[in-house]
Amino acid sequence: MQGTIELRHRPRLCMGAAIAGKKEGEGPLGQGYDQIIEDDLFGEESWEKAECRFFYTAADTCIRKAGLTHQQVDVMLGGDLLNQITSASMAARELKIPFLGLYGACSTMAESLCIGAMLVDAGHVKTALCAASSHFCSAERQYRFPLEYGNQRTPTAQWTVTGSGASLLSSDENLPAIARCTHVTIGRVTDLGIADANNMGAAMAPAAADTLTRHFADTGRSPADYDLIITGDLGRVGHDILMELMKERGCPLIFERYMDCGLQVFSPDQDVHAGGSGCGCSAIVLNSHILERLRTGEVRRVLFMATGALLSTTTSQQGETIPGIAHAIVLEGSDPCSGAC
Amino acid sequence: MFDKNAKPSPQRQRQLDRYKQLVERMSPNSDMGQGLLRAFWVGGSICCFGQFLQEAGKMWLGMNNTAASTFCSTVLVLLTALLTGIGIWDKIGQYAGAGAFVPITGFANAMVSPAIEFKREGLVLGLGAKLFTIAGPVLVWGISASVVVGIIYAIWPW
Numbered sequence: 001m002q003g004t005i006e007l008r009h010r011p012r013l014c015m016g017a018a019i020a021g022k023k024e025g026e027g028p029l030g031q032g033y034d035q036i037i038e039d040d041l042f043g044e045e046s047w048e049k050a051e052c053r054f055f056y057t058a059a060d061t062c063i064r065k066a067g068l069t070h071q072q073v074d075v076m077l078g079g080d081l082l083n084q085i086t087s088a089s090m091a092a093r094e095l096k097i098p099f100l101g102l103y104g105a106c107s108t109m110a111e112s113l114c115i116g117a118m119l120v121d122a123g124h125v126k127t128a129l130c131a132a133s134s135h136f137c138s139a140e141r142q143y144r145f146p147l148e149y150g151n152q153r154t155p156t157a158q159w160t161v162t163g164s165g166a167s168l169l170s171s172d173e174n175l176p177a178i179a180r181c182t183h184v185t186i187g188r189v190t191d192l193g194i195a196d197a198n199n200m201g202a203a204m205a206p207a208a209a210d211t212l213t214r215h216f217a218d219t220g221r222s223p224a225d226y227d228l229i230i231t232g233d234l235g236r237v238g239h240d241i242l243m244e245l246m247k248e249r250g251c252p253l254i255f256e257r258y259m260d261c262g263l264q265v266f267s268p269d270q271d272v273h274a275g276g277s278g279c280g281c282s283a284i285v286l287n288s289h290i291l292e293r294l295r296t297g298e299v300r301r302v303l304f305m306a307t308g309a310l311l312s313t314t315t316s317q318q319g320e321t322i323p324g325i326a327h328a329i330v331l332e333g334s335d336p337c338s339g340a341c
Numbered sequence: 342m343f344d345k346n347a348k349p350s351p352q353r354q355r356q357l358d359r360y361k362q363l364v365e366r367m368s369p370n371s372d373m374g375q376g377l378l379r380a381f382w383v384g385g386s387i388c389c390f391g392q393f394l395q396e397a398g399k400m401w402l403g404m405n406n407t408a409a410s411t412f413c414s415t416v417l418v419l420l421t422a423l424l425t426g427i428g429i430w431d432k433i434g435q436y437a438g439a440g441a442f443v444p445i446t447g448f449a450n451a452m453v454s455p456a457i458e459f460k461r462e463g464l465v466l467g468l469g470a471k472l473f474t475i476a477g478p479v480l481v482w483g484i485s486a487s488v489v490v491g492i493i494y495a496i497w498p499w
Contacts, residue, residue: 146457147457148425148426148453148458149431149451150425150433150442155369156368156369192360194360237367240367241367244367
């Protein structure tokens with residue numbers, strides 16, 4: 001086995017919540033979000049506080065939708081893109097749920113689900129909340145330029161999603177199960193020498209290919225065994241590169257059954273160049289659109305794999321290349337007979 | 342990786358080169374023609390407007406040459422600062438690229454945008470410390486270059 005763990009008790013993914021910003025709300029998946037926040041500042045004084053509120057609102061909405069109270073959640077796992085993951089920890093300060101902060105860049109949603117599912121599967125906790133957030137404005141000022149600076153983006157650049165998603169995992173039989181987590185594959189940090197911070201898709205695609213290859217080898221499955229393989233935010237460029245890399249490895253992805261959240265979250269006329277990115281990108285798409293498709297039975301077995309670019313502004317300026325990572329989790333919709341058997 | 346003199350193995354180097362080629366093949370390039378067209382028409386228009394301001398200063402406001410060019414710069418900086426503040430300039434910059442930032446308007450935008458962005462961290466450590474984050478490097482190297490050129494000019498034999 002190369003990083004894949006089978007979850008024998010198949011922990012339940014009981015509920016998801018997605019809170020999105022205005023631009024995301026205007027995107028093709030706008031109908032599915034629990035709440036669309038028109039005000040970028042979410043009524044707060046700074047972008048950082050706004051992002052924190054996004055995180056809090058997603059977590060709180062998810063818990064309430066599942067009919068639980070904050071006290072009934074045993075652990076919260078999550079993170080965001082900001083330095084010292086302050087959005088997540090400051091939201092955790094308000095939520096008062098035992099908290100493990102995670103940093104996996106844009107892979108955080110999958111990372112938190114992997115760890116949460118393992119904790120629930122092992123019986124250490126009954127209920128775990130997994131969440132991630134990002135905010136266009138806070139990410140821009142930290143990683144790039146002030147918002148009002150009139151710079152041009154390259155065609156390979158991506159647009160950080162404003163939003164937060166949360167999923168509730170539980171072993172509690174009384175809670176509804178939208179899906180069950182059956183396998184996780186932990187990513188390896190992979191770097192094929194891309195140093196261009198405006199081409200994250202290219203930096204992350206090799207990590208995605210590595211995780212996919214190991215996952216298929218470990219489980220003895222192939223892309224055809226999945227109704228949908230979902231990547232987090234590879235964007236246009238990364239999507240095409242991953243297709244190509246998997247073809248080279250003799251394990252081609254099926255075009256119709258492969259989607260990238262970064263390509264779905266915005267429409268091409270929203271001027272986002274190569275697509276959406278950020279922790280929030282895969283988090284809001286998973287917790288609205290994908291869970292809905294699992295719930296209705298439109299797709300039965302999906303592989304959710306969020307990718308992250310593990311760079312900082314400092315390492316970039318020092319000329320380091322960009323290490324990528326990709327964590328994957330398999331979600332299976334409840335069996336049609338799940339009520340009876 | 343911690344051995345500074347280590348070269349990647351030939352196999353690894355081949356992998357890196359192949360991947361680089363793949364990425365280049367898959368990544369779209371900026372549309373040069375469109376970029377140039379936009380930069381020239383917007384940049385040209387800004388410069389024409391600047392020239393108009395100078396001439397207007399001389400013709401109707403009774404300014405001499407120096408005063409008129411100062412007047413032109415001041416008005417352009419003021420207008421850019423205003424448009425940056427109300428969130429319009431970044432759109433012009435995105436559209437026109439160098440056409441918007443090569444004239445003095447770019448300098449104004451580079452000063453005002455960090456001022457807006459970082460004022461939340463306070464007047465001293467926020468605005469004060471970050472005001473020159475974008476314009477700073479341009480000033481440092483611009484002034485350094487002008488000093489070097491100035492010295493050469495001063496000692497040049499003709």
